[in-house]
Amino acid sequence: xxxxxxxxxxxxxxxxxxxxxxxxxxxxxxxxxxxxxxxxxxxxxxxxxxxxxxxxxxxxxxxxxxxxxxxxxxxxxxxxxxxxxxxxxxxxxxxxxxxxxxxxxxxxxxxxxxxxxxxxxxxxxxxxxxxxxxxxxxxxxxxxxxxxxxxxxxxxxxxxxxxxxxxxxxxxxxxxxxxxxxxxxxxxxxxxxxxxxxxxxxxxxxxxxxxxxxxxxxxxxxxxxxxxxxxxxxxxxxxxxxxxxxxxxxxxxxxxxxxxxxxxxxxxxxxxxxxxxxxxxxxxxxxxxxxxxxxxxxxxxxxxxxxxxxxxxxxxxxxxxxxxxxxxxxxxxxxxxxxxxxxxxxxxxxxxxxxxxxxxxxxxxxxxxxxxxxxxxxxxxxxxxxxxxxxxxxxxxxxxxxxxxxxxxxxxxxxxxxxxxxxxxxxxx
Numbered sequence: 001x002x003x004x005x006x007x008x009x010x011x012x013x014x015x016x017x018x019x020x021x022x023x024x025x026x027x028x029x030x031x032x033x034x035x036x037x038x039x040x041x042x043x044x045x046x047x048x049x050x051x052x053x054x055x056x057x058x059x060x061x062x063x064x065x066x067x068x069x070x071x072x073x074x075x076x077x078x079x080x081x082x083x084x085x086x087x088x089x090x091x092x093x094x095x096x097x098x099x100x101x102x103x104x105x106x107x108x109x110x111x112x113x114x115x116x117x118x119x120x121x122x123x124x125x126x127x128x129x130x131x132x133x134x135x136x137x138x139x140x141x142x143x144x145x146x147x148x149x150x151x152x153x154x155x156x157x158x159x160x161x162x163x164x165x166x167x168x169x170x171x172x173x174x175x176x177x178x179x180x181x182x183x184x185x186x187x188x189x190x191x192x193x194x195x196x197x198x199x200x201x202x203x204x205x206x207x208x209x210x211x212x213x214x215x216x217x218x219x220x221x222x223x224x225x226x227x228x229x230x231x232x233x234x235x236x237x238x239x240x241x242x243x244x245x246x247x248x249x250x251x252x253x254x255x256x257x258x259x260x261x262x263x264x265x266x267x268x269x270x271x272x273x274x275x276x277x278x279x280x281x282x283x284x285x286x287x288x289x290x291x292x293x294x295x296x297x298x299x300x301x302x303x304x305x306x307x308x309x310x311x312x313x314x315x316x317x318x319x320x321x322x323x324x325x326x327x328x329x330x331x332x333x334x335x336x337x338x339x340x341x342x343x344x345x346x347x348x349x350x351x352x353x354x355x356x357x358x359x360x361x362x363x364x365x366x367x368x369x370x371x372x373x374x375x376x377x378x379x380x381x382x383x384x385x386x387x388x389x390x391x392x393x394x395x396x397x398x399x400x401x402x403x404x405x406x407x408x409x410x411x412x413x414x415x416x417x418x419x420x421x422x423x424x425x426x427x428x429x
Contacts (some may be wrong), residue, residue: 003290012144012192019206019353022109022217023092026109027054027055028054030054030106031055031179033053036288036353037287046127046307047341048108053087053090053091053094058292064364077114077117077118077122077127078094078122080426081110081114081122081125081126082129082196084109084110085107085126085129085130085133085251085390086133087273088107088110088130088133089129089133089134089136089137089238089310091106092106092134092137093146093149094234095149095194096149097137097141097142097164098106098138098140098156098161098164098168099150100298107126107130107134107172108172108175110128110130111126111130111172111175111176112175113126113177114126114179114184115176115179115180115182116179120180120184121309121429123179123180123183124176124180127172127175127176131169131172131173132171134165134169134172135165135169137159138165138233139161139165142156142158142372151344165225176247184389187316201324201339209296215260215261217258217357219257219260219261222253222256222260223257225249226250226253226257229246229249229250229253230250231247232251233246238302239390253364263358266383274313274314274315274424275313275314275315275316275318276311276313277311277312277313277314277316277352278311278313279309279311279312279319279344279355280305280309280344282316282319282320282323283303283323283342283344284329285320286320286324287301287327289320289324289326290327290328290331293328294327294331296317297328297331297334298334298335298338299331299334299339299340299359300338300339300340301339301340301341301342302339302340302341302342303341303342303343304341304343304344305342305343305344306321306344306345306346307352309346310345310346310353310422311422312353312420312421312423313421313422313423314399314400314420314424315396315422318396318400319400319420321392321393321396321420322393322396322397323355324390325390325392325393326357326393326416326418327340327357329357329390329414330357330359330361332412333359333362333363333413334359334360334361335361335362336357338359338360338361338413339355339359339360340358340360341357341358341359342355342356342357343356343358344356344390345356347419350419351421351422351423352402352420352421352422353419353420354415354418354419354421355357355417355418355419356415356417356418356420357415357416358413358415358416359414359415360412360413360414361413361414362410362413363408363409363410363411363412363414364383364406364408364410364414369406369408372390372394372406390394397418397420400420400421400424401420401421401424402418402419402421403418403419404416404417404418404419404422405417405419
């Protein structure tokens with residue numbers, strides 16, 4: 001049993017690169033600010049240790065692009081945040097702790113990064129660890145257990161120290177709360193944009209398939225009309241009014257047929273030869289394609305792959321398209337917490353491979369089950385679909401000489417059981 005990870009490696013690497021640029025600019029701006037302070041005669045924090053810490057923080061993200069490919073991603077993020085917070089705490093120490101002009105602002109970068117790149121748990125972790133390390137630095141400095149680097153001729157009273165410390169900690173936790181909610185809003189809007197984009201692409205593909213089949217049916221009707229016109233022309237007198245009208249009808253039929261043939265050709269997908277396909281790899285590709293929607297939803301995915309599944313002769317792109325349809329249907333059917341289970345089996349007695357998509361969603365009424373696959377029939381309402389997704393999926397399964405069985409209980413969920421032959425008739429040995 002396998003579960004899909006919250007983050008894909010490539011997505012996290014892109015975010016690390018983005019965060020690395022922000023980090024590089026931020027810390028070198030800090031270095032520029034300190035040099036400017038020294039130049040205008042202000043307090044100088046510049047020493048070898050301090051400059052090394054700033055440079056290390058500025059370039060710390062650069063090696064992460066290579067590291068995240070080889071380690072546990074989620075765990076590594078916490079290691080990275082801890083290293084960042086330790087380095088920032090030492091910078092705070094060399095700037096005088098509470099006397100530092102930027103005080104806890106440097107920690108905000110780590111908290112913001114956790115909100116944008118990672119999860120709510122990571123934000124909470126970064127806030128708590130930042131508060132802990134900063135408090136230790138300030139308290140240990142104040143009571144002499146850590147060398148106090150002061151740039152002022154002033155000994156802060158204990159009550160004032162704790163008052164300022166609590167004030168800074170309050171800002172840390174407030175910023176953590178702000179970062180969490182802001183990032184959730186951003187992720188929600190991103191999800192809606194990606195969802196709309198993916199649905200539009202899917203609608204166009206499905207509508208194109210329907211247009212092609214509809215054009216084919218109309219061409220058959222036009223062929224009948226043409227035959228009747230030819231019969232009537234043979235009976236009509238040459239040069240008569242009836243003959244002229246029939247000639248006009250024949251010309252219109254030819255123009256209509258040509259137009260429909262161009263439309264059918266435009267909407268028709270390029271035919272591809274069937275090839276041996278690893279069904280698990282196609283499912284993973286479909287999950288990756290739909291992952292921008294799934295990862296922001298409340299639907300978890302559970303995979304139960306059989307260990308003896310042979311390759312099947314199929315069109316890889318078309319199978320991926322129908323698997324995306326079933327994944328998105330389950331996503332729409334689970335408004336609250338739920339699970340989509342994807343299971344594969346090898347039915348040796350029938351020489352077929354079974355792919356099961358079973359969700360714990362709202363289910364489908366029995367009277368609606370009979371209409372699944374009808375063009376433009378949908379149980380979701382017009383806001384979520386045009387009713388062409390399952391029509392396309394059923395058509396592709398039929399072209400693969402496969403079968404699909406549906407079971408559903410309202411309030412408990414729906415199961416689609418797809419059975420595809422291992423070999424197609426044209427590929428029998």
